[in-house]
Amino acid sequence: LALCCDYRVITRQGSMGLNEVALGLPVPKYWTELMVATIGQRASETVLLSAQMPESPKLFELGMVDAIVEKPEELLPHALGQLKVWLKYPSKGFVNTKSYLRRDFAQRWLAGMEWEAQETWEACSDPRCVDALGKVMARLSGAGKGK
Helix, strand or coil, X not given: CHHHCCCCEEECCCECXXXXXXXXXXXXXXXXXXXXXXXXXXXXXXXXXXXXXXXXXXXXXXXXXXEEECXXXXXXXXXXXXXXXXXCCCHHHHHHHHHHHHHHHHHHHHHHHHHHHHHHHHHHHCHXXXXXXXXXXXXXHCCCCCC
């Protein structure tokens, strides 16, 4: 979702990425296109194929985030500061330029949504993926931990 945003802010302790490959899932085609458009082909290959969840300094270096703040309560004020800068511009120029930058991709994604959903469903149905997802769910739920 963050890759679709106009401005991305993260806390110093934050991390993010697309780690589907570690679960046996393909990263959806259009998500990979967004990643390539954001950080470039080679960096995308490295991050996606190794299922990395980079921490905030690396995310900033890659261009996946625009700013790093110290505390969660600083996220919204920082983002609003950037929004106020953009709101100073006449909207026609901003809106049209943003459309030129994103329209072709948005149309490709819309046209391929059904195919992408089918491919993802097939991958999620693979027994190895179901097993990997079950292990993640167990770990996240604390299953198997002594009381």
